[in-house]
Amino acid sequence: MSQLALVTGGTRGIGAAISRELTHKGYRVIASYASNKEAARLFSAETGIQTIAFDIADENACKTAINYIETEHGSISMLVHNAGITADSTLEKMASDQWHRVIRTNLNSCFYLTQAVLDGMRAQNFGRLIYLSSVNGLKGQRGQCNYAAAKAAIIGFAKSIALEVANKGITANVIAPGYIDTEMVRAVPKPVLEKIIGTIPVGRLGTAEEIAHCVSFLADKHAGFITGSTLSANGGMY
């Protein structure tokens, strides 16, 4: 049977492109989503990819969902942790809830999901853990101290896990996308976004497919010697 991949936030934007790409690569893909049922239904109808709804910021929900997936479909061979949120504001104006929501969703979820999938990967002596960080986790971004802190922390997290599981055929890597043409980026105020695009040497936003291609590269069975690394795809921005 083909290997099983879980893509969080896998029904929209970058995650949807990743789900499609891994399906083409021969994986059985389960795409998770938080609450947008209609987008998930349309995505599933169009691609045939199965979806599951759970809150990645909730430890019990993660455990229950992974347990359910593995009982129904077998052990997960690849986790692509792509789901994340923004709640942009300068520090001066940031509410405590904006800080905690972003840290819980973007960072705590790495701990919950990885712990839940690792036993299955250890038993297979194979696994691919791929985490989506951001150029802003590398360089910082005005208005994103919460998001940048979580996205930078993901890199330290993945490097540490890489060391813990290297002898089990499991790799842990990070992709740090730049500004990609998604709903999240289109939500940035237009004049600000125009200034940001002006700082991208390639002169345009990236595409979700370009990030899916990075996942495909790290997912490959020949990528077993790449672990603890961060792959940037940001049009030369940083």
Ligand code: CAA
């Ligand atoms: N680069 C250049 N100029 C910027 C800037 C930036 N990144 N961010 C803000 N500015 C400029 C504004 O254009 C504005 O200039 P003027 O005074 O000349 O008009 C000035 O700084 C003040 O900005 P705002 O009026 O927007 O200030 P605010 O306090 O109302 O809002 C903010 C501040 C929330 C940071 C808002 O500017 C903003 O949303 N910035 C974008 C933050 C961002 O990049 N988010 C990325 C979301 S997508 C993502 O996160 C995906 C990923 O991984 C890359």
